[in-house]
Amino acid sequence: MVAQKAKVTIFDVAKASGVSSSAVSYALNGKPGVSDATREKVLQEARKLGWRPNGAAQSLAQSRTRRIGLVLGYDPQLLSVEPYIMRLISGLGSALEERDYSLLIRMSMDDDDDVSILEDWIATGNVDALLLLNLEIGDPRIDLMKANPQMPCLAIADASLTGGLPTLTSDDAGASGTMIRFLASLGHRNIARVAGPEELGHSYIRDAAFSEITTELGIRYRCLHADYTPESGADATKRLLSVTPRPTAIIYDNDVMALAGESVASMKNVSVPDELSIISWDDSFMNVAAHPAITALGRNVLESGRLAAQLMLKLIDGEEVEDVQEPPYELVERDSTGPPPRSKFAAHSQR
Amino acid sequence: MVAQKAKVTIFDVAKASGVSSSAVSYALNGKPGVSDATREKVLQEARKLGWRPNGAAQSLAQSRTRRIGLVLGYDPQLLSVEPYIMRLISGLGSALEERDYSLLIRMSMDDDDDVSILEDWIATGNVDALLLLNLEIGDPRIDLMKANPQMPCLAIADASLTGGLPTLTSDDAGASGTMIRFLASLGHRNIARVAGPEELGHSYIRDAAFSEITTELGIRYRCLHADYTPESGADATKRLLSVTPRPTAIIYDNDVMALAGESVASMKNVSVPDELSIISWDDSFMNVAAHPAITALGRNVLESGRLAAQLMLKLIDGEEVEDVQEPPYELVERDSTGPPPRSKFAAHSQR
Incomplete structure (x- = not known):
């Protein structure tokens, strides 16, 4: 060696x-x-x-590195808590592989670091394109990339957050409506939500949509912000279950918090779905493995990853990329949702 | 663009x-x-x-790419089903970042592909070192790397599988003993295990250890091999619960199958832990979020990743690396384990 x-x-x-x-x-x-x-x-x-051929010499000659850069925020808890990122990487990797591209991953320790890794990649040309994830409102990465149009860049985010950069966007507002209308059709009039961190762009989009649609439908709605971990999901659930009148349905912004919420209900002898309906925003094996199995709003994250890779390869080839929609959300109905409890319980909860 | x-x-x-x-x-x-x-x-x-400085030109001049290569087998189900890989990547990334190294990821579509990506990296010098995961018995990657000692390479596997390559190894045989002795101390004499795929190297090591130790302690032991998915864990659990006499404890080789197994028990009205104890091999938020929370054999995967990165950087610097042990497994006792059911139930199960 x-x-x-x-x-x-x-x-x-x-x-x-x-x-x-x-x-x-x-x-x-x-x-x-x-x-x-x-x-x-x-x-x-x-x-x-x-x-x-020598890789580096070949790169110089072609001025292509055949690498796509992805900076992951170093939060082991958040990174490992959700299957989302790993699925996205699977999808990205499989589509990149078809063009002999690979994924270059760096871990940022804080927000400044995030920006400086991108600056380094832009300056050194160490990647052919960049993928931006988890944008915050007013994210400094957007300005950086707009100032460096020579580096192809795709954002996965709501298009309202990306300042005109090519964007793979999901219809979170529409999806919020799907869930609320589904619960309303079952008869629920008092819905709560355990959301992700308030500063994340997509939390903001969802918050706005939920307020608007529940107001429109005359449904009582309250929201607690958590951080996607089981502990925060459990805490929020405990608080929501102690409110009078108790919400008859809770929507969780990820699968881990939904599972933790279902466990809290079970511990407190609140029967799911008879006394409480539960929906997870993002579907995974956890929802399937839970008992009762959890109704979820799923989407094909693998396909999102593949799509993102294909869009970045287009950008590298100098093609124009319009904003593209991610594969649509679909509600998968399982055993954790049903009509709200009847008057007997309602009276009980309002005593 | x-x-x-x-x-x-x-x-x-x-x-x-x-x-x-x-x-x-x-x-x-x-x-x-x-x-x-x-x-x-x-x-x-x-x-x-x-x-x-231009990245590629600098790489040529220094003959360093500042990249570590990792090939992931493309099995979206397996990749996304467990938090293990994402945690390992977090740990690797954070330690590599300290030396301005990044992780170059490619996705292999099958075993041949796996080998040809490694061959390509060896030939082109596109990475400074390689990390091998999920070795199978008689894995062709071992021979390839032994034939190319100029490319630093670390395996995360049992040392008996890696043919003398530098190895980060975990004490799976010792850990098997820890779990069996823990259950024996609670009084269990009839233990089952839902294992991972039989062809994986670490399944083989665990299988051998379980047979040996249960025989030594005079404990009845049976094992079904599954594939780490919730469906396979649920199926195996259903089969084990229909055996007479029914095992009083089941050890699952991952957290997802343990959660699925607990759900099956709940559906079949088998009370955990009163009638059935459950242990998960690998700890995660899922075990915490489950109800009852699942006793697990955990280890610090993040730290494993950091350690692996540090060892690869040593190899790149031309230092000798002896085989190193991963952070030890530790049993985290939660609510899913207890003494086996008393004679009343034992009689019932043997009717």
């Missing part, structure tokens, strides 16, 4: 072929300037010696 | 400084051959113009 073993170079190939190194270079790169016989001979010797 | 904007090159700096490009190169690279005054002037102009 000391110095790297010398690679086979074009000089080795030149020596073996009995021609000059520039002739080898022409031959290997498919350029004119050598006879067909020489080209054939060179390719033969190159194969025999096991010559392979 | 068309062609890349021309970067500031040393020629631009040369023009602005009124010196030759080789003088600029000497000055910027801190080499002798220019006067102090010229060096000062060049640095000043370079700063003014915003010159940054």
Whole structure:
């Protein structure tokens, strides 16, 4: 494990072929300037010696790195708590692989770090394009990328947050309506929500949509902001269950908090779905494995990842990219939702 | 988003400084051959113009890419079902960041692909070191890496599987003993296990240890192999619960299957832990969020990732690396384990 073993170079190939190194270079790169016989001979010797193009030299020559950059915020709790990021990476990776691209990941320790990693990539050209996730309102990364249009960049976020950058966007406002109307159709008139962190862009979009639609439908709505962890989801659930009149349905902004909420209900002998309906925003194996299995608003995150990769490859190729919608949310009805409790319980909860 | 904007090159700096490009190169690279005054002037102009070293050119010059390669098997279900990989990536990323290294990820579509991506990295020098995960028995990647000692490589696996490559290893046999002895101390004499895929190296190690230790302690033991998904964990649990005499405790090789198993018990009105104890091998938020919360054998995966990164950086620096143990497993006792059911139930289960 000391110095790297010398690679086979074009000089080795030149020596073996009995021609000059520039002739080898022409031959290997498919350029004119050598006879067909020489080209054939060179390719033969190159194969025999096991010559392979040098990655860095090739990058320089093509000014392509064949890498897409992704900065992940270093919050082990948040990163590992949800299957979302890993699914997105799976989708990205599989689509990039079709073009021999790879994903270059760096971990940012704080917001400043986030920006400085992007600055470094822009300055050094270490990646061909960038993907931005988890945008906050007024995110400094947007200005940075707008000031550097030479670096292709795609954001996964609501288009209202991305200042005109190419965006893969999801219809969170529409999805909020889907869930509220589903619960309303079951008869619920008193709905609560355990949301993600208030400063995240998509929390903001969802908050606005929930207020608006519940007001429009005349439904009582309250919201507590948590941080996606099971502990915060459990705490919020305990508080919501102690309110009078108790909400008859709770929507959780992720699957982990929904599972934690269902456990709190079980501990407090609040029967799901007879006394409380539960919906998870984002579907995963956790909702399937829970008992009762949790109704969820799912979407194909893998497909989002693939789509994001394809859009970035288009940007790299110099094509125009319009804002694109993520695969739509779909409500998967399971056992955790039903009509609200009847008057007997309602009277009980309002005593 | 068309062609890349021309970067500031040393020629631009040369023009602005009124010196030759080789003088600029000497000055910027801190080499002798220019006067102090010229060096000062060049640095000043370079700063003014915003010159940054070109990533690929710098890589060529240093023969370092500052990248660590990781190939992930493309199985969206497996990749997203467990928090393990994402935690490992968090740990790797945070330790690599301290040395300005990044993680280069490619997705392999099948086993052959796995090997050919590694071959490509070895041939092109596109990464400084490689990390191998999820080794199978007789894994072809081991031979490939042994044939290419110039590429630093670390495996996370049981050392018996890695043919002498530097290895970060976990004491799975010891951990198997910890769980069996814990259950034996509670009084269990009939234990089952829902394991991961039989072909995985660490399943094999665990299988051997479980057989040996249960035989030694005179404990009845049976094992069903599943694939880490909730569906497979639920199926195996249903089968185990229909066996007579029914096992009084089930150990699951991951958290997702443990959660699914607990749900099956709840559906079948088998009370946890009064009639059935449940342990998860690998701890996560899911075990905390479940009801009852699930006893688990945990370890600090984040720290494993950090350790793996540090070992790879040592290998890159040409240092010797002995096999290293991962952070130890620790049993976190929660509410899903207790003494086995008393004779009344035992009689019932044997009717």
